[in-house]
Amino acid sequence: MGNNVKSLKKRRDNRRVFLLLLPITLFAIAFVYFPFIRTIINAFSKVNSKGVVKGFAGLENFIYTYSRKDFLPALRHTLTIALVNVPLTLVITLSLALLSEKKRKFSSVYETMFTLPMSVSMSASCMIFKSMFSPSVGFINYFFSLKLGWFESSDTALFSCIILTVWMGIGFDYLLMLSALRGIPKSVMEATKVDGISLPRRIFFVEIPLISPTIFYIFCTNLVLCMMTSAPMIIIMGVSAESSATNTLMSMMYQSGFSSSDYGLAAVLSLTAFVLTLLFTILSFMTERRRVHYEA
């Protein structure tokens, strides 16, 4: 009898849990899992321009994609953005956070300044950067007496894109770094003071190890961001259309999928980017065990 009541209650509990999880599950299925599986299917199928699967293609799509002339440059650009952006963001945000770590009278002023990029929408910041870096009317060239084409020239376009992505990411990552630094127990920092630990040793042997979980988090999210989502910015900047100087895997995928309706190519490109990102993430999680300290 008692057992029965218990199991009834448990069943009711289970039903409630299921109902509560249902909306997000449906959402995830519709927008994450279904597209993901569809991409895998598309990559191995013959797909017509309407997106309808017309039979099994084997590795045909892969061979076609990897032998294209624009594939390797796109891969190189993607990796370059990731390799430059991720460490650069870490160094800049950590430096800013270390500079503003101590609470001072005007803390809130420069904290706001450093986090401001967060509140500017991506398309707006693209337009601002475009005008700032414009070779004819932009004030960057004027201010530094340069004659660079920035986004327009194929030599500097990728570099300019990296500046833009770093700038857009700084605000939020700075905020994370700052709160991590301020979360270090006060007495630990006081102990370093009394023990006469020099500033560089304090930063590299105490502060950085203690905020390593945050650094690792920023590292991973930025990596994914660079590999998988840097496309919209590059598309908005409108450089990839004319020159292939900034084409990344993702912007190439966008063009093949949405402009040329080449779904097989698009699927292979996204799958490639996904596998690479997964690989990097696994690698970083392997180093995490040795380098990241999770403890209060």
Add this chain to the structure above:
Amino acid sequence: MASITLKNVTKVYTSSQSVGGGLFRKNKEKKKDVVAVKDFSMEIKDKEFVVLLGPSGCGKSTTLRMIAGLEEIDRGELYIDDVLMNDTESKDRDVAMVFQNYALYPHMSVFDNMAFAIRKRIPDKKEVDRKVREAAGILGISEYLDRKPRELSGGQRQRVAIGRAIVRNPKVMLMDEPLSNLDAKLRNQMRSELLKLRKRIDATFVYVTHDQTEAMTLGDRVVVMKDGEVMQIGKPDEIYSNPASLFVATFIGNPQMNVIPVSAYRKSEGFYINLFGKELALGVEYSSTLSKRNESFIPLMLGIRPEYITLDDGGGLFEGEVMISEHTGNSIIVHMNVDGTEIVALEEERNRREINYTQDSILHFSFSLSDVYLFDAVSGLNITYGVGNGQ
């Protein structure tokens, strides 16, 4: 060699309190100065062990942190070995500090925690190794050198924190409630270990605690503080037997001293008090002090420590009804109701006689007037403090 001299050291915090204000109204900020430490003056001799004692918020930790250089000194001067230290950075003061929550580096092994501070100063790796192992040996943590702090118990962590301080061989050792995070048994054990340790370390100790047992057993001298002010500085037995004020008298001693409001009045030959309906003549030492005040009626507080009250079945001067009696093992603490006033008496178990301590039974008790303290009812000062004992 390290003597510490504090001259009128004062610390003032400006705390801003926001008053009122809602979602759309601007908060008004009220600035208020809070004096955390007021005119702290003291000379601490080389290798002396001084304990700062007081209830929480009395400014004892702030004083310690000013000596450490973690808080700025707003007024007054601090000298270590006759060198003015007010504007000297913490690292140049040659002090080491043990924190209440240990403040160990959680990502480093025990060995690294202890070696971290001296690695830069001692280039010889073997020497660093020797020093750390020696300190670990003294503290009994040699077998944990490879472990991380989180793998240690509270007592072991505190040993590491002490070890980190002693490897530096500092002139001044500062300890901020180092035992208060430990359980009672461990605290007793660590306390006696600190006593032994102190003999092996050539440093001047300043130790902050709110625990009077620690203060009484460890300190060469004890500084009792309250609300940022020094109440009394003295050897532990002096603080106990000759308290300067009612605050010190009631703060030191467990169970707390009994305090009974009385009035002294002048009669032809001297001063008398009326206690629970009995008229008692005050001794010469009290009378001579009281007679300096040209008043015939002086409100006082009479203090008598529970351990100086003698209980018996009959024959005692006063009579009380037992409210509760607590058996602590080696003693019995009896709470009595005497004419509406609660009087606590402490009887050691081995002195226990055939007396009925149970509730509602009537007990007689007495005490000698020479064991009594008299405090001014207004200022709370001990009226005979500093009289006749050369202080």
